[in-house]
Amino acid sequence: MGIHTGPVISQDGDVYGGTVNLAARIASYAQAGQVVVSEETAHRSGDRLVWFDPLGAVELKGVAKPLPLYQAYRKS
DSSP states (O other), rough: OOESOOOOOETTTEESSSSHHHHHHHHHHOOOOOOOEEHHHHOOOTTTTEEEEEEEEEOOOOSSSSSEEEEEEEOO
């Protein structure tokens, strides 16, 4: 799963835009069972039951420069 935070365009029950496209690129990087988020998402998360391990800057198709990504974990 890939998650990015930002504005979206909502139309006819669907969402579009750069935020959605970047989330899709992040999802394509993630492995089975892995939740990978952008730096923006990791920094904005206020959930104390989730923590993030840095994966480093990753090159994603269609993205101009490497993007810092994080793996999300739920605290037990």
